[in-house]
Amino acid sequence: MANKQTNINFENKYGFSMPENYALKPEKGISQSVVVNISQLKNEPEWMKEFRLKAYEIFLQKSMPKWGPDLSKINFDDIYYYIKPTKDRAKSWEELPAEIKETYDRIGMPEAEKKYLSGVSAQYESEVVYESINRELSKKGVIFCDMDTAVKKYPEIVKEYFGKLIPPHDNKFAALNSAVWSGGSFVYVPKGVKVDLPMQAYFRINAEKFGQFERTLIIAEEGSSFHYVEGCTAPVYTTDSLHAAVVEIFVKKGARVRYTTVQNWSKNVFNLVTKRARAEENALIEWVDCNIGSQITMKYPCVYLMGEGARGEMLSVSFAGAGQAQDTGAKMIHFASNTSSRIIAKSISKNGGRASYRGLVQVMKGAKNSSVHSSCDALIIDEDSRSDTYPSLRSQENNTQIEHEAKVERLSDDKLFYLTSRGIKKSDAEGLLVNGFIDPVSKEIPLEYSIELNRLINLEMSGSVG
Amino acid sequence: MKTNTILSLKNFSVSVEKKKIIKDINFEFEKGKIYALMGPNGSGKSTFAYSITGHPAYSVEKGSEAVFEGEDIVNLSVDKRSVKGIFLSFQNPLSILGVKLRQFLYFALQGKKDPLTISQEIKKYAKDLKISDDLLNRSLNEGASGGEKKKLEVLQAAVLDKKLIIFDEVDTGVDVDALKTIAQFLRKNKTDKTYIIITHYNRILKYLKPDHVIVLNQGVIKKVGDHTLAYDIEKNGYGK
Known part of the structure; x- marks a missing residue:
């Protein structure tokens, strides 16, 4: 040693x-x-x-x-x-x-x-x-x-x-x-x-x-x-x-x-x-x-929204590479009126990795005038990889505003062409696009972590790690 | 081949989804010259631009040659062609969420220019092109107007400092003032660069007088002339 x-x-x-x-x-x-x-x-x-x-x-x-x-x-x-x-x-x-x-x-x-x-x-x-x-x-x-x-x-x-x-x-x-x-x-x-x-x-x-x-x-x-x-x-x-x-x-x-x-x-x-x-x-x-x-x-980090006007937010990013399963999500349970929750989940799967979003949003009886927004975006890099979304939205109150969006995408060839035509190597261009995909979340974390996260994603994309 | 040739095309044919779009073009582009590439819709102008840049969906047929600065680039990857000195200003530039212009220019120029120099150049050129700071700080082309998108393409061409620049309809979707700004900028920063300007209109060519006007129709070069040919086309159409 x-x-x-x-x-x-x-x-x-x-x-x-x-x-x-x-x-x-x-x-x-x-x-x-x-x-x-x-x-x-x-x-x-x-x-x-x-x-x-x-x-x-x-x-x-x-x-x-x-x-x-x-x-x-x-x-x-x-x-x-x-x-x-x-x-x-x-x-x-x-x-x-x-x-x-x-x-x-x-x-x-x-x-x-x-x-x-x-x-x-x-x-x-x-x-x-x-x-x-x-x-x-x-x-x-x-x-x-x-x-x-x-x-x-x-x-x-x-x-x-x-x-x-x-x-x-x-x-x-x-x-x-x-x-x-x-x-x-x-x-x-x-x-x-x-x-x-x-x-x-x-x-x-x-x-x-x-x-x-x-x-x-x-x-x-x-x-x-x-x-x-x-x-x-x-x-x-x-x-x-x-x-x-x-x-x-x-x-x-x-x-x-x-x-x-x-x-x-x-x-x-x-x-x-x-x-x-x-x-x-x-x-x-x-x-x-x-x-x-x-x-x-x-x-699946969870928030119990117990008091009137309470708010819960979840911003998440997961990266599933070879041999990995990222089974993540969020739970928001609305117990009181005028409560709101927002979930933004982004996942990337590559080299056979599997990313799953599992979410539960529940509006309990009495949680009047609550609002729920959830959006899950999945980016699948190659044919071997997989992404699943299991959202569950339950409401026991009529007077609630519920929005849910889910999107699955692949890396766009046109965007890759655009970036590579500027002299950027394909693997670096992929890294840039993946970091762009998670940007809404990574810009929310402290600078040193977001820099580290960007580097890790670039390394994962260029295949030199993992 | 002439000594001052930058790009030489021999038996150059390109097909998209097995349909032959460009047919056996033979042409030599000279260093430092301005070319106008004109022709009716569907004549193969954008296909020309994409195939020179190396878009994978455009397949260059066997037997074709595209020699750029002494090297056949037909089998070179997109990024390597760019590194060699080819740039395409897109007709419809994409928006790329989460990726900023500054950020990918740093990547593209890694080891060639330091970030500070890049930043200063972006600032300087943006001022010349009347591009707002706000636009530069957003994701690429996010919420940008047609004119702003074209200006950002032109700005990239200047910062990346390439030798052969293909402008695919840099003048469409651009208002009169923006067109003037862009054209004057291109003239000022021309130096020894070679421009290929794909256009339908003579108006940009009034600022950037082409040395040669090439008319493309149904994938073949129909006519080559001097700047008066563009004027003639605008007046009389491609007609005959």
Whole structure:
């Protein structure tokens, strides 16, 4: 290890692995004692241990999803459920182990931090090893820490919200996460506080046959507003890896939250994520979700529009290349009157990849005068690839305005001719057109991420990666 | 071949969907000259433009030769022909959502001109062509009028700085003022470039006096003359 890499090329930047160096490496597989062990190693209070154990029972009872991509390759007995990466948590960048620093250097984290970050909590393996919180944030009463810390330092807040929006019995993977969760972020923004710079967290998986189960809880008090960004690039490994996260967001009256994800797990990861937000009166929640990596992703961020005038938005992009299935979408449930939801989903499939949009919009009885807009565009690059759309729109109220558009297109030969006639290589022209296709979404994400996203798409299109 | 030939066509035949549109053309275009390519609708003018640029739907038949600057380009890909110095100003420029002019010009000129120079040139030429900043900052041709689209084509030709430029009806759908702006711009930036101006009208040729006027009909060259031929055609039609 500790090999000094002086000549780092771009591919290296997005698909590499560092030597493993762990303080502890427990056994594979899940059992009641593994669950108890995790809780004890973390010195958790009794209530969290009980929560985990109950969730474990539910996990055993729940069956696998009977729809969507093939998950039969997941072997729950062949996964490590908890790994502690370093003996003690580093307080500053300098204190981080060299190889971890190098990993982050390669994804450009320090520069990004200097320029944009207002707080960082980077996850290496299942525990957060580095965090820095902007002093200004602390002064305003904003809490931004890892979930493990939050359980100990802010038990009252955590107890009130944890698992309330996504209870363990929601689905098998939410139950699994509830039983063995580790790491993830806790964000609490007090009443009326506005955070201008995006709050960011980077996640990486770096152990063979290692499952990562981070847990994120976000609470936006009345009138607050902020942007949370979660980005990940992951090392390439040969065996399957499971990632099952749970994200719960509470958006109180008049608050505004934007949650951006750039997901680029390596192509062996099963990424099965449950994300949900609850929007009260006049609150706004915007999901911006970009899925490029993983072997299989199943993710349908959901918004419960609970209060009058609440708004939910979903902007998503997914890229399915060879051997990949991106099964993504959104759920918008209108419970109150004058609520509105908007979904813009864009998918690209190439080299036999499969992109599916699965959406549910439901207007409940009493949600009068609600408006729903959903549009899904699919771009299919070649004959081997596939795109499916499963929109479901249900309304129990007559007085609602519902719009749905779906479009499937291929790369236009005329547009390719136009761009190549300007001296641009065909593969670059394809990259430009694909980036143009996702532009309505990519322009909504922070600059550094959109540049990275554009580059990744160009690399995917020119075939030099994946 | 003459020494100052830029493009030499020999037995040049092109078919579209198995229908022969251009039939056995033999012609030499000289470096630095202005050509007007005229002819009734369906005579093969646009087919000529597309086949020289390399559109895959236009198949150049076996035995045809198109030698550009000493190299037969018939089997060259579209982008390589452009790199060699051929440019087509489209008759109906497309809108490309999410792709900005500046962005793809950077791509096209990678390693040749730095982004700052490109930006400055775009700015300068846009001013000469009376193109608004707003239009430059939108996706290519998004919401652009006919005249604006043609101006953006002309601007690209100038920034990309190609040797042989084919203008396919750069004067159609353009109002009098815009036509004047475009024509004056083309004259000012002509330098040693070769222009092939496909047109139905004499009006643009008043600003850009052609050295040769070629009349195409049913895929063959019917007549070649000087600038007075264009005037004659406008007055009397293709008639006889």
